[in-house]
Amino acid sequence: MTDYKTPEKITVDHHADGVSCDGGGGALGHPKVWYGFDGQNSVECSYCARLFVKSS
Numbered sequence: 001m002t003d004y005k006t007p008e009k010i011t012v013d014h015h016a017d018g019v020s021c022d023g024g025g026g027a028l029g030h031p032k033v034w035y036g037f038d039g040q041n042s043v044e045c046s047y048c049a050r051l052f053v054k055s056s
Helices: none
Strands: 009-012 018-021 033-036 042-044 051-054
Parallel strands (some): 009 051
């Protein structure tokens, strides 16, 4: 049986314009990528599906 982890949800400051993600885990992560919120309240990493959500 495959045990899939639920993607991590990370809350960031509501003033943030963007975030970076490297997948965590050092060498076991992925290349560092940057995402802008572009008027949205959340953004999802296309590599690891981490969800970055602005605090209210």
